[in-house]
Structures are given as C-alpha cells and as structure tokens.
Amino acid sequence: MSENTGSYRHFLGNPIAKPPCRMLNARMYGFFIKGTYSTITEFINNTLNSVPSENVYFKPLSEYCLLTFTDIENIASKVEPFSQYGWMQETDIIVWMPIAKVDKTSNKALHIYWYPAFITVNNINALVNGRETWGYNKYLCDYTMPSDYKHADNFALSLETFQPFNPNTKMDWHELLSIKRFSDGGSLFEEIIEVGQEVAELIHASVEDIHISAELIKQFISGIKNPQMDQILFKQFPDGFAHNAVYSAVVHSPSTVKDIHKIAMLKDEYEVNINKLDAFPFDDMFGIQIGKQTAMLPYYVCMDFDQDGAYELISSNS
Template sequence: MYPELPDYRHFYSNPIAKPPCRMLNAQMYGFFVEGEKAKIQAYIDSTLNTVPSSDFTFKALTNWCLLTFTDIENIASKVAPFSDYGYMQETDIIIWLPILKVSLEIRKAEHLYWYPAFIAVNNINALINGREIWGYNKYLCRYRMPEQFGKPLHFSLSLDTFKTFNPSTKMDWHDLLSIYPEDDDESWLKEVLEVGDEIATLFKASVCDLDVDSQFLKQFLSGFTHPQMDQILFKQIPDGYGEKAVYSAVVHSPSEVKKIHKIGFIKDDLHLDLQHLDSFPLNKMFGIPLGKSELKLPYYVKMDFDQAGVEEIVSTTSGITTQRR
C-alpha cells in the first residue's frame, strides 16, 4: 500500500493485530441528542480540517449527534496468525458526528461520513489497536448498560480523569453521563413521526447551500438496502515533545453489516444527564448542554459486522501533503 515505507514490525509483547476484524453479536443502543452546529464545526476544524487539502473540506451536517452504547460479544482479527490467537469482548460508548465531504471548487456535497469524535472503551487491547491502527480517540472507562434487550434502560459512563484542571487535582473516577427513562405521556408513534420530520427538516436545511451530488444521494439511500457506516477518523502521531505532528491524516474505514439479528425502536422516553469534566467537556466540544437533555429516536440493533482497515483520504508527513481520494 505504501511502498516507500518500511514494514511494520510485529514483535513479541506488541498487541497490534492486523485488520480487518469481525464483530459478532454486537448489541447496540443508539440515541440522537441535540448539540450546536457551530461547536461541532469548530471541533471538525480543529481535527479533520487541520490536514490541508486543496480540493475539499469537511462540514458538519447538523446539530444532532448520535450517542451509542455497543456491547460486542466476540471480536477477532480475520488475518492469520492473529485470527488464531482468540477473541475478546469490547464495549464502546461513542458520540458520532455526521459530516459531509464538500468540494471547494463547486461547493458540492460529495460524500457522507460518520465521525466517531468521542469514544470510550472497556478493553485495553481494543484501545491500543484502535488508536494506533485506525486513529480512534479511545479512552478507558467504566460503564453500565442493559445486559439484554429490555428494561431497565439505564446507562452510565465514568472516566478515570481530571474533573477540574488544577495543580492540586488528583486523577480519579468521575461520572460523565447517564441515561434514564422518564415518561412524558406523549404517544410513542407521535414522537417517532415528529422526530422523523425534524431529521428530514434538519437534513434539508443543512445542505440547502450546497449542490448535493447524485452520488452522495445514492450513497445515503443505499444504506437502507446494503448497511454500511462509512467512518472517517483523524489520525496523528506526535513528536517526542508533543509539539509537532510527525504524521497526521484523515482516514476512512467502512463498517459493513453482515447480519442483523434484531432491530427496533425503543418506546420509552429517555433523557441524558451530562456532567462537566474539564478533560472531556462535551458541552464545549459538541454543544451538548450540561444537565438534562431529551434523547430522540432511541433504537436498538443486534448485528454482526466487519471493520476494515484504514485508507488515507489526505495525509501530511514531514510537511508534505498527499491526497489519495
């Protein structure tokens, strides 16, 4: 793939395994939460758009974020000899940002990507592989989620980090967010219809100033018949002082759904309770308000999927920019 580079060395005690990997019995709960588009765009500008391109830029699609809790029962590499080592369990808690790749010349939306801008995991092996191969911004966590589909629908996420930045602050475990049911006496069907209309309106408003390419619409609609989530990630390697990037890139990795075991909407009214942590200020990153927020279109799905390796979209190494797609 990169003939000018030396081979990566897999040595004893190095946990890096080769992708692609397959995920079996991934039980996902998903919820849409409202943020602020301007803050989301600022986050995109501070990550993806720092890798220069003369042809395109990345734009926030909407002020809505997708929050998911996913318990993956069985993960393993599909490449020998790593495929013979065994398998692991992993739980991911992710905030996804839907973003557009936009042509600078004709302001045309060319592609829809999903950006896992915040991700916490329970597995050190998954953290190391995810950060080093894909560029996932992973952090270790403690969490709570239903063991099986159904009630009680309680979720929580805690991180071992700094609650407030201060020289006297010791790192410790702190709650970041929780999700809990709360009945508002509104018809579930009415809510689904209302949210569907909201999402359609938001989508229309988000792209009204762009010439939406036919390939973009085809890709967006094809997801209903051939499920695939096109992930985009910001991957970088710091120098020895954490001042310069030895390597930075925008990379792409598709998740291809192989089998859906179960899927549906959640009828309960769910709310998010977000706490402030100086280390992970989700309110500043994405505009998700502190305290209580209503969650929209809660759903669940149990599936098997494959996660491919990454391909560079654009990269910078030693000050030289390379565009590949």
C-alpha cells in the same frame, strides 16, 4: 499516499493485530442529542480540516449528534496468524457526527461519513489497536448498560480523569453522562418505523449552503434500518514533545454488516444528563448542553459486522 518508511514491525510483545476484524453480536443502542452547529464546525476544523487539502474540505451536516452504547460480544482479527490468538469482548460508547466531504470548487457534497469524534472503550487491547491502526481517539471507561434490550432502563459512562483541572487534583473516576428511561412505552416497536425522513429533516436544515439533496441524506441515514457506517477518522501521532505531528491524516474505514439479528425503535422516552468534566467538556467540544435533554429517535440493533482497515483520504505527506 504518505511516504512509505518500511514495513510495520509486529515484534514479540507488540499487541497490534492486522485488520479487518469481525464483530459478532454487537448490541447497539442509539440516541440523537442536540449540540451546537458552530461548535461542532470548530471541532471539525480543528481535526479533519487541519490536514491540508487543495480539493476538498469536511463539513458537519447537523447540530445533532448520535450517542451510542455498543456491547460487542466477540471480536477477532480475520488475518492469520492473529485470527488464531483468541477473541475479546468490547464495549464502545461513541459520539458520532454526520460529515460531508465537499468539493472546494463546486461546493458539492461528494460523500457522507460518520465521524466517531469521541469514543471510550472498556479494554486496553481495543484501545491500543484502535488508536494506533485506525486513529480512533479512544479512552478507557467504566460503564453501565442493559444486558437485555427489553429492560433498556439505565445507561452511564464514567472516566478516570482530573476533575477539576487543578494542580492538587488526583486522577479519579467521574461520571460524564447518564441516560434514563422516563416513560414506559412497552419497550420496543416490533418492527422498525420509517425514520429516514425524520432524521433527514434534522440534518438538512443545517446544510442549505452546500449542494446536497435530501435523498442523499436519507440514503445515508438508511444505516439506521440497514446499519452500515462508512467511518471517517482523524489520525495523528505526536513527536517526542507533543509539539509537532510526525503523522497526520484523514482516513476512512468501512463497516460491512453481515447479519442483523434484531432492529427496532425504542418506544420509550429517554433523558440524557451530561455532567461537566474539564477533560471532556461536551459543551465546549460539541455544544452539547450541560444538564438534561430528551433524546430523539432512540433505537436498538443487534448485528454482526466486519470492520475493515483504515484507508487514507488526505495525508499531510501527500
């Protein structure tokens, strides 16, 4: 554990609320998109593996990333007095990576996590609480997504940023990505298909150099049918010149599903288009090609879940 420097001050005007929090009617659309394994590995080395550990390191499990659009209808803290303040709507657009915690001596995978390596949200309260408490690397966004899963035709994400990087560029809104349905398969399968084997095959081909079984991966991927994500995050805070980190840690935060209202695979085919933004270069970050690709295994789920706080796995002060 890191050194305790005193109780956190919930002073008047400070928007930080205590977790865990409960999420009601979270409507998630998921799409697997292809990146580049070596580029993803470099991203993991620059984040999770930058926190020194004598015993373990973190390794991506696949060149495929999971891109999700999630509209959460109602979020509130479960802790008094914050639970009495009110509730908020939140939309998250996230690029997830499956990550293994690996023992340095045996080279055996000890645990598998989902890493929200890129995340944007639509309100400032979600951004502030997410960054400061959990360590989510959140950014504000504007977005388009379906209001009804039966008409899941168009998705889009725009960010207010500098494009291109240039001393004369004024910050403005720019589209980073869009997703469009390009064939009509009748909207949804009524029941979810068995996708564990297909996703396991996407992942397992990339991790033959560590001791990990296909069965472990399929158990991990079962989160698609029974959505639970044991999340891992890189949490850091800079000093006053953004030169040194005053805090740096790898943390994990469990999600516990309370109820599933609907879950199904999308029959249709979807085309993902990634635009080049200098501030968020998906090609350099994750090896996701600029331009168009077909999404794999698109799915939809509507659920209620609880998000726990963040527990330290490794700290620079350990």
